[in-house]
Amino acid sequence: MGGGEMDEPLRFTGNWFIDAGILGFVNLMEEVYGWDLTKLQEKLREDPGKVYYGYFPFAYFYKLSGSEKRNLIKKALKEIEQSNEKGKRLLEKVWWNFIVEAFKDKWITWKLGKMHEKEILDKKGKLKPEYNDEKYRELIRRREEALNKLKKCESYIQSIFGKRKKFFDGEKHKFTLEDLEFLKDTILQRHEKSDDCLRLIEEALKIHKELKEYLKTLWEKVRVDHGVLADKSRFFRIPVDSSFYKNYLFFNYSKGILEQLEDTWNLIEGNAEYSEYLSKIDKTLSKFLPSDSEFPNISYTPLRVAPLLKQLPHLFVYLLNFLNAFTSIPSVGRVFFYSGDLEFTYYVNKRLKTFVEQASKEDNKNINLFKITWQAVIDILVEYKSKWALENMYLVQYRKVQQQDLIGVEYIGIPKLHASILLDDTIRDALNTSIRVGDERKWLLEEFLKQKPLYPLVQMHLWTSIKTGPIASLRTLLYALAVDAKLKERAKPEPVFKPIFENPDRVVQDIREFYEAMNIARLNISRALGEERKRYIHPLFSALRKHNRNAFVNILLKALTKAKEKETIKYLTGYLINRILLNDPAWEDFALALLVGLVGGGSYAGSRMESSED
Amino acid sequence: MRFLIRLKNENLEFKVPYNHLYYLQGLIYRRIQRANPDLSLSLHRPKVPKLFTFSLFMTKERHKINSNSEYFIGRGEAFFYFSTAVPEIAEAFIGGLLQEPEVRLWDEKFYVETVKALPEPVSFNGKRYSTLSPIAVTTLKPQFGKLKHYDLGPKEPKFYENLKENLKQKYLLIYGKKPPEDFEIEVLNAKPKRFEVKPRIFQRAWHMVFRAYGDDELIRAGYLAGFGEKNSLGFGMVKVDGRRRNG
Numbered sequence: 036m037g038g039g040e041m042d043e044p045l046r047f048t049g050n051w052f053i054d055a056g057i058l059g060f061v062n063l064m065e066e067v068y069g070w071d072l073t074k075l076q077e078k079l080r081e082d083p084g085k086v087y088y089g090y091f092p093f094a095y096f097y098k099l100s101g102s103e104k105r106n107l108i109k110k111a112l113k114e115i116e117q118s119n120e121k122g123k124r125l126l127e128k129v130w131w132n133f134i135v136e137a138f139k140d141k142w143i144t145w146k147l148g149k150m151h152e153k154e155i156l157d158k159k160g161k162l163k164p165e166y167n168d169e170k171y172r173e174l175i176r177r178r179e180e181a182l183n184k185l186k187k188c189e190s191y192i193q194s195i196f197g198k199r200k201k202f203f204d205g206e207k208h209k210f211t212l213e214d215l216e217f218l219k220d221t222i223l224q225r226h227e228k229s230d231d232c233l234r235l236i237e238e239a240l241k242i243h244k245e246l247k248e249y250l251k252t253l254w255e256k257v258r259v260d261h262g263v264l265a266d267k268s269r270f271f272r273i274p275v276d277s278s279f280y281k282n283y284l285f286f287n288y289s290k291g292i293l294e295q296l297e298d299t300w301n302l303i304e305g306n307a308e309y310s311e312y313l314s315k316i317d318k319t320l321s322k323f324l325p326s327d328s329e330f331p332n333i334s335y336t337p338l339r340v341a342p343l344l345k346q347l348p349h350l351f352v353y354l355l356n357f358l359n360a361f362t363s364i365p366s367v368g369r370v371f372f373y374s375g376d377l378e379f380t381y382y383v384n385k386r387l388k389t390f391v392e393q394a395s396k397e398d399n400k401n402i403n404l405f406k407i408t409w410q411a412v413i414d415i416l417v418e419y420k421s422k423w424a425l426e427n428m429y430l431v432q433y434r435k436v437q438q439q440d441l442i443g444v445e446y447i448g449i450p451k452l453h454a455s456i457l458l459d460d461t462i463r464d465a466l467n468t469s470i471r472v473g474d475e476r477k478w479l480l481e482e483f484l485k486q487k488p489l490y491p492l493v494q495m496h497l498w499t500s501i502k503t504g505p506i507a508s509l510r511t512l513l514y515a516l517a518v519d520a521k522l523k524e525r526a527k528p529e530p531v532f533k534p535i536f537e538n539p540d541r542v543v544q545d546i547r548e549f550y551e552a553m554n555i556a557r558l559n560i561s562r563a564l565g566e567e568r569k570r571y572i573h574p575l576f577s578a579l580r581k582h583n584r585n586a587f588v589n590i591l592l593k594a595l596t597k598a599k600e601k602e603t604i605k606y607l608t609g610y611l612i613n614r615i616l617l618n619d620p621a622w623e624d625f626a627l628a629l630l631v632g633l634v635g636g637g638s639y640a641g642s643r644m645e646s647s648e649d
Numbered sequence: 650m651r652f653l654i655r656l657k658n659e660n661l662e663f664k665v666p667y668n669h670l671y672y673l674q675g676l677i678y679r680r681i682q683r684a685n686p687d688l689s690l691s692l693h694r695p696k697v698p699k700l701f702t703f704s705l706f707m708t709k710e711r712h713k714i715n716s717n718s719e720y721f722i723g724r725g726e727a728f729f730y731f732s733t734a735v736p737e738i739a740e741a742f743i744g745g746l747l748q749e750p751e752v753r754l755w756d757e758k759f760y761v762e763t764v765k766a767l768p769e770p771v772s773f774n775g776k777r778y779s780t781l782s783p784i785a786v787t788t789l790k791p792q793f794g795k796l797k798h799y800d801l802g803p804k805e806p807k808f809y810e811n812l813k814e815n816l817k818q819k820y821l822l823i824y825g826k827k828p829p830e831d832f833e834i835e836v837l838n839a840k841p842k843r844f845e846v847k848p849r850i851f852q853r854a855w856h857m858v859f860r861a862y863g864d865d866e867l868i869r870a871g872y873l874a875g876f877g878e879k880n881s882l883g884f885g886m887v888k889v890d891g892r893r894r895n896g
Binding site: 584585588589592593595596598601604605608609611612613616617 | 650684736739740743744747748750761762763764765766767768
């Protein structure tokens with residue numbers, strides 16, 4: 036993977052907030068059109084204008100509409116693909132032809148839902164701008180009157196609904212749109228044609244239908260005419276809402292369909308001069324950002340958008356898609372994994388989503404966020420063999436958009452040293468295992484990533500195995516100790532002028548070398564002590580628990596006086612002296628490796644014969 | 650690093666020559682050669698500190714035979730200490746001992762019963778030390794127109810001067826950096842000893858109790874590799890007094 040390749044039109048900027056938007060943009064396009072990142076990059080290379088002015092606005096509003104008209108997507112795709120229009124013309128075409136069509140049901144439902152004339156009038160009794168249509172008013176009034184007449188049929192209506200809801204408040208009806216739809220569906224099945232109440236209901240439903248048809252005709256005309264009169268703009272406002280993006284004009288209730296189109300155009304175009312709210316990066320752009328008046332000392336709040344737009348002309352497109360970067364996890368909230376690389380971030384989040392879906396299918400409500408996030412990271416790592424730095428990764432988490440409640444931005448970056456270890460397939464595979472520790476299981480990789488020592492876990496696991504068996508893969512245990520030893524070695528104070536970064540390859544090489552040394556020592560100790568090896572386990576464990584290095588070594592030196600094989604003695608003497616007696620930071624890891632041998636036996640750790648509970 | 654080697658004789662009582670350092674040195678060299686022949690060769694280079702030392706041969710009980718005898722009678726457990734600043738030497742010697750635990754010294758046969766690694770003191774400056782084998786310091790003095798070796802004693806200022814220079818040389822070899830100057834000893838007790846280190850070659854050395862002051866690493870170099878000269882012949886091994894023995 037190489038997210039930074041120059042021929043990729045879409046790249047991360049290094050600013051997690053904007054990058055979340057870029058990923059959200061990619062996710063949106065995938066959700067609506069089924070394009071993955073590669074396909075989207077291809078489309079952007081071919082004709083970025085079509086993507087930003089055509090495909091994007093349709094996808095964005097289609098998602099907002101909640102429509103499930105898949106045919107409309109196909110139609111829009113074809114039309115945009117074949118279109119010769121560019122820029123604003125293309126946007127207008129998409130707007131009037133497809134976005135309007137996508138919102139048809141929602142708009143009609145919204146308008147139909149006004150059950151009383153009063154709702155559409157202002158205090159002076161004049162029509163509110165968003166309901167500014169005389170015939171609409173007339174039909175609303177007539178439907179209301181017809182429904183009020185049903186007062187005398189209240190008990191009959193209640194029998195239809197089969198519930199004790201109050202449908203009248205004095206002479207005024209309290210029907211909702213859902214009630215009318217229910218009545219419509221149920222009444223068809225009734226055959227008491229002579230009944231007066233039934234007749235009255237039919238009368239009301241007839242007007243309701245007329246209103247619906249009228250609205251349909253109006254909306255269809257908007258689509259066909261590609262426009263509305265200025266004074267009707269509010270009436271035909273596209274019903275979108277977002278408390279998160281309230282400051283974007285097209286979400287503002289005071290703006291009509293024409294202003295919404297204009298706002299969308301300016302956003303895509305990156306025209307910051309168009310409105311004050313677009314000019315600075317602060318809370319007005321997103322609830323995740325601080326306000327420049329509340330936090331004037333934060334360096335970026337007074338930052339103007341203009342310089343950013345020079346680098347990212349479609350900045351607002353990304354900012355609009357910020358929320359699309361997040362994956363919803365039950366009982367956790369909404370989560371977004373971020374690293375500095377678009378491709379990697381994209382694939383990890385995708386995998387994260389798959390894990391969540393899988394857990395949901397299995398009805399698993401207790402998702403371990405840390406575990407699935409890292410599992411996703413590791414899976415992608417294995418799959419793509421990427422050589423990126425694992426540093427600077429973030430997990431952003433919040434619970435609700437409506438309340439603009441940000442739980443916290445959790446940083447899950449790991450040091451370079453840990454990253455280089457994680458990149459090694461062998462070590463990672465060895466640690467990607469859960470071992471039994473007392474009554475619970477511990478995922479070694481999780482502890483490693485949390486930068487906790489692995490030694491205590493291996494020690495406790497061995498103790499558990501001694502008491503109740505079985506022992507985990509010896510390879511896993513020895514690699515855990517080798518990694519732990521390397522990290523301890525690194526933790527000791529360094530000379531002031533030592534190079535800051537150790538070569539990552541060297542680190543991995545050292546761990547492998549430690550592992551080999553431990554593995555050979557483990558085999559040798561089993562061989563040297565033979566049948567008597569079990570007798571040494573408890574005294575050695577006791578010495579280790581007391582952190583008594585000399586006692587540990589002396590037990591074995593004494594045992595070695597009785598050993599037979601000269602090569603075994605030679606190796607172990609060197610091991611005891613160099614890896615334990617002279618190894619102040621990590622002697623316990625090398626000592627415990629010998630116990631792994633005594634408890635686990637002498638089979639070769641790399642073989643398939645090893646005992647394992649993976 | 651330092652080890653205690655406990656030996657067991659096949660008999661309850663056994664002879665021990667007073668001049669036994671030569672035999673112990675032979676044992677150490679043979680075992681090192683067995684485990685690491687290359688190292689053994691490098692240890693035979695002359696005029697370079699070998700950075701290891703060992704103690705006198707000790708027994709749980711010792712009995713004089715008579716005042717002219719070259720031997721005393723040891724009884725029960727026998728042991729000696731081995732110390733080095735070079736892990737490779739420790740590895741070779743201890744490995745060699747464990748590989749071949751049967752030990753022949755002078756005319757006696759011993760078996761290595763245990764080898765114990767001993768913990769190192771946490772600090773060295775200001776501690777009281779006593780010798781486990783006497784300290785030898787020499788100088789060259791003109792005699793009949795020729796420079797001859799002369800064994801120095803603690804009443805001669807040159808003794809301290811040479812002791813310090815020798816320690817600095819070991820420091821340089823062990824740590825690979827410029828040695829510090831900060832070192833002096835205060836002798837609390839001293840007793841001369843004369844050893845025949847090789848046939849008809851004698852060395853006068855001093856059993857001493859002293860306090861050492863100065864740079865911790867510098868004193869440690871003496872603790873590990875021995876104070877004074879001829880450490881690989883078994884001179885200059887000291888222990889810290891008043892330390893609790895463990896391990």
